[in-house]
Structures are given as C-alpha cells and as structure tokens.
Amino acid sequence: xxxxxxxxxxxxxxxxxxxxxxxxxxxxxxxxxxxxxxxxxxxxxxxxxxxxxxxxxxxxxxxxxxxxxxxxxxxxxxxxxxxxxxxxxxxxxxxxxxxxxxxxxxxxxxxxxxxxxxxxxxxxxxxxxxxxxxxxxxxxxxxxxxxxxxxxxxxxxxxxxxxxxxxxxxxxxxxxxxxxxxxxxxxxxxxxxxxxxxxxxxxxxxxxxxxxxxxxxxxxxxxxxxxxxxxxxxxxxxxxxxxxxxxxxxxxxxxxxxxxxxxxxxxxxxxxxxxxxxxxxxxxxxxxxxxxxxxxxxxxxxxxxxxxxxxxxxxxxxxxxx
Amino acid sequence: xxxxxxxxxxxxxxxxxxxxxxxxxxxxxxxxxxxxxxxxxxxxxxxxxxxxxxxxxxxxxxxxxxxxxxxxxxxxxxxxxxxxxxxxxxxxxxxxxxxxxxxxxxxxxxxxxxxxxxxxxxxxxxxxxxxxxxxxxxxxxxxxxxxxxxxxxxxxxxxxxxxxxxxxxxxxxxxxxxxxxxxxxxxxxxxxxxxxxxxxxxxxxxxxxxxxxxxxxxxxxxxxxxxxxxxxxxxxxxxxxxxxxxxxxxxxxxxxxxxxxxxxxxxxxxxxxxxxxxxxxxx
Numbered sequence: 001x002x003x004x005x006x007x008x009x010x011x012x013x014x015x016x017x018x019x020x021x022x023x024x025x026x027x028x029x030x031x032x033x034x035x036x037x038x039x040x041x042x043x044x045x046x047x048x049x050x051x052x053x054x055x056x057x058x059x060x061x062x063x064x065x066x067x068x069x070x071x072x073x074x075x076x077x078x079x080x081x082x083x084x085x086x087x088x089x090x091x092x093x094x095x096x097x098x099x100x101x102x103x104x105x106x107x108x109x110x111x112x113x114x115x116x117x118x119x120x121x122x123x124x125x126x127x128x129x130x131x132x133x134x135x136x137x138x139x140x141x142x143x144x145x146x147x148x149x150x151x152x153x154x155x156x157x158x159x160x161x162x163x164x165x166x167x168x169x170x171x172x173x174x175x176x177x178x179x180x181x182x183x184x185x186x187x188x189x190x191x192x193x194x195x196x197x198x199x200x201x202x203x204x205x206x207x208x209x210x211x212x213x214x215x216x217x218x219x220x221x222x223x224x225x226x227x228x229x230x231x232x233x234x235x236x237x238x239x240x241x242x243x244x245x246x247x248x249x250x251x252x253x254x255x256x257x258x259x260x261x262x263x264x265x266x267x268x269x270x271x272x273x274x275x276x277x278x279x280x281x282x283x284x285x286x287x288x289x290x291x292x293x294x295x296x297x298x299x300x301x302x303x304x305x306x307x308x309x310x311x312x313x314x315x316x317x318x319x320x321x322x
Numbered sequence: 323x324x325x326x327x328x329x330x331x332x333x334x335x336x337x338x339x340x341x342x343x344x345x346x347x348x349x350x351x352x353x354x355x356x357x358x359x360x361x362x363x364x365x366x367x368x369x370x371x372x373x374x375x376x377x378x379x380x381x382x383x384x385x386x387x388x389x390x391x392x393x394x395x396x397x398x399x400x401x402x403x404x405x406x407x408x409x410x411x412x413x414x415x416x417x418x419x420x421x422x423x424x425x426x427x428x429x430x431x432x433x434x435x436x437x438x439x440x441x442x443x444x445x446x447x448x449x450x451x452x453x454x455x456x457x458x459x460x461x462x463x464x465x466x467x468x469x470x471x472x473x474x475x476x477x478x479x480x481x482x483x484x485x486x487x488x489x490x491x492x493x494x495x496x497x498x499x500x501x502x503x504x505x506x507x508x509x510x511x512x513x514x515x516x517x518x519x520x521x522x523x524x525x526x527x528x529x530x531x532x533x534x535x536x537x538x539x540x541x542x543x544x545x546x547x548x549x550x551x552x553x554x555x556x557x558x559x560x561x562x563x564x565x566x567x568x569x570x571x572x573x574x575x576x577x578x579x580x581x582x583x584x585x586x587x588x589x590x591x592x593x594x595x596x597x598x599x600x601x602x603x604x605x
Contacts, residue, residue, distance in 0.1 A: 075452060
C-alpha cells in the first residue's frame, strides 16, 4: 500500500531504533569520558556491545539485577559520571519504579534510563515483555524527562543530546527494523516538537514508531482531499505545549498516536493541554486498557488499532466532531 | 587513641542523643530507637575516622563518603552533620517541619549539605554506595565509601543483588555496616523474618566480615573501624556486623523495638534528658 502513496517522507533502509541508541552511546562515549554504561544481561539486545568493547573500564555488566543497576547508576553520578542504564523497557521501569523514584528522580540524579523493546512491536515474546505503561509511569515522576524518538537517526541524536542534558531522563526505543526517514545530521532539541508535515484540517501528534504510521496516514488522507498536519512529539515530558496549541488552533481537532496505553500516555498529556487552553476534539490511537500478546509487529499494530489505517479513521472522526 | 579524646567522643555521644530525642519530641514523630543505638558509630565515623569535608560538594572527590541506607535514622545523621559543621545546629529545630531541609527521611531537598541521595525506602543504599565506590576507582580517588544499613533491611532482595555485585567487581574501597540490633518495627527480626547467619551469608557472597560486638562502646567501635579500614584494598568488600542496642543510653528505651518509631512525651523526654549529660549545648 505504501508504494502507491505519495509520501512526504521516504526511506531507503530500515533499522531498529535500539541500534540508534547503541551507536549513539558509542559516539557519546568518544565525546565525553564521563559517560558510563550499565547493562542487566542484555548487551546484545540493547546494542551496547560496541561501547563495551571500546570502553571496557567504563562498562558494567550488572547481571539480572535491575534494582541494583538503578542504585549503582545513581551512585555513579556522585563521582561525576553520566550513567546510561540498559535493559528492556518493562524491567527499566515497572520492575524498578521505587528505585527510580527515590534514588534517581527524587534525588535528582543525572541517570539516563535507556529502555529497549518497548511497546507492542516487541512482537512474539508477548505481553510479559511488551510494556505499554512505561511512559505514564515515567512522566508522572517529578524531575524526569521522557523521550520517545521515532527512528534510528533520531534515537541516535536523542542519545547524544542526553549527554548534554543534566538530570534524570527516560529514553524509550524499540526492537523491530523500522523506516529511517529523519536526517542523520538532525539537531535534537529536548522538549521541542518537530513539525513533519504542514496541514490545516487535523493535527496528528505522533511519537515513536507511530510517527511513520502518521506520515503514511497523511498521504492516505491527502488522497481523499483531507489536509493533515503531522507533528513528531519525540519529547513527552517536558511537552511542547506551544507547538500543540499552535497546531490545534489552526486545524481545530487532533489525533494522538502512540504505542502505549491510552491511559497515561502522550494522548493524555495533550488532552490536558487542550482542556486547559483550547478545548477541541481529540481522538486517541493507542492500546485501550489491554495487555498485548504474541504476534508479528505488523499483526499486533493492526489488531490493536495502531497503524496508518486507524489513524486515518481517527482523523476523520475528529474532523467530524469539530 | 588518647584516653582524653575518647572521653571527648563519649561526651559528644551524650549531646547527640539529646539532639535526637529533642528533635523527635518536638514534632512528636520520628525514629529514636535506632538513632540512639547507632550514636557511637556515627560519632566515631564523623568526628574521628572519616576523612570528610564539611565544605560540601555533591561529587565528594578526594574525601570519604557516607551513605545512610536505613534513612529513618535521619535525626542522628542530622545531629552529627550539624555538630561537625555542615550546617547550623539551630536548623535541627526544623526537623520534620514544613519548609525544612531536614525531611523526615534524608533527601537532597534544597541541597542540605552532607546528603548525597535520598533514602527511606529500604534496600537501595548499598547499591548506591557501590556505584560511588566504583567511580572513586575510575577517578583514581583512593578515599573510602561507607554505608550504613539496618538489619531488618537485609530482608530486601536488592541487598543481595548488590552484595553479589560488590564481590564480583572487587569493590574493596567500601566499608558497609549492618546495625545488628535484632529489632524491626513489628518485633525482633528473628520472629518477623529470621536473618539466620548473616556473617556466613556475606562471606559466602565473597565479603570480608568483621564483628563489633560492643557497638555502644566507643573503644570497641574505634577499634573495629580501624580493623575494617585495614581490610580495604585487598580485593574484597568489607562488612561490619555492628551489634548495638536499640534505644541505648535511655533506660526505658533500651533493647526494645517499641521505640523504633515512637516519640517520647514531655515527661519521658525530661526523664531521658536527665540521663544524658549536656556537653555542647542544646540547639
């Protein structure tokens, strides 16, 4: 279907966002000697092997002990290091929420919690590993910055930006190969949304893997004469409220799209902004109060209503509610 | 160490105990039991054994660091920090009150000098201390890292993740201590959740373990700390099993879990203060 569409963004290759993290971490290590890496027995999955090889003295294999990893990372900031912890998103958040809350967020420590295999697109491993609540948990923590980049290049840029950012941060990325459609040399500004496509009938605010689905949806809507604005919200906290309001004040309605529970995700953050400042129809694309299951990423996105076709339907519904 | 200076440390203990009781009494909230039990250890560390700098710097490079994992002993730590010059003793009067830097459990809140991480939710301090100790090595900083834990806290699983890690990575610039008073909120540890042979457990994980049998005897504490220091730098993390008596120094509080988290009333405070000599001046 994508082949026949007139897409505003195209790609020549697919790469996983986690590789963007791994390559970004290696580059970060070269640029800043204070960067250290910690991993809970998932070096291959997190693509941390290159960093480990080049900086063995700055890399700490923690074993299957995520709570200890978060505490170690918090302690390492006290001597001036910038720790990047790596494990699956589920074990990076829910499993260690109290450790993050007390030792990292409340203590305002410069720890970067890097979380792979987030969302439904982890695929076949099933619901135990597909966390869909992590963004909500992390965004509720005071001091915590929450970043969900959309492709390989943006994940790499975000990783590098986190080295310069002082304070606790959560970086969420995924497992599957995904279109690489943003520039390799992009500037990544934490808290600054990126307008991908200009439009006037509906605003689509997407994050992570669903930014690509939003780009496909825009082309599908355009074929039907509907003009959609696509905005990439790579930073969920702090949220770029100005970009959201500017867009919705123009289009009059919005769709949020994320690979996360509807409860507590990006859509809820946007709803708060709209309710307080400029009430307008908002349709949510996200998982509706359900766990995931095993399947291929594409099958799961379709079954749980998280793909371009569903964004198109949501956009029409939002427009109809204006 | 000279007899005179040991006597001086003992006197400071008396004053610190008065501080703790007054702080907890003033807000009718806090944890006097373990604070009184750990007074000798804290005074020995901060007034004698640790090389620390009260011109506080969060990074703590070039000085010994201390972490409190069992954060409910906060009144004791605040007293010792104030009395070693980190902040004014007047501020002790704000303990647990609104707008205070002296939170009920230690926090980095408003940059209170001396506190490098929040604690209160148990089980996390050992991991933090190990991380800080490893960074000292990366930074070619030969100073030590100390951490205090409770014995009830040993029931937390994260402690054992950390214990395994510290031995694996030969974190030998670390002196951890367990306040081995045998009491926790709901009763004696052996009844609530028996720790069995804690020494054997740590040794099995690869630690060097020493015991300070008289944790409320200043000479014994100083001797034990010197012994622990000599064991650092030999490839193993070091643990002190510090046998203390909860509530030590006040006859009606000693040896029971009942004063774990209960404040004395006016009459009890007067009685307790009467048992403790004022030496530096109450705040």
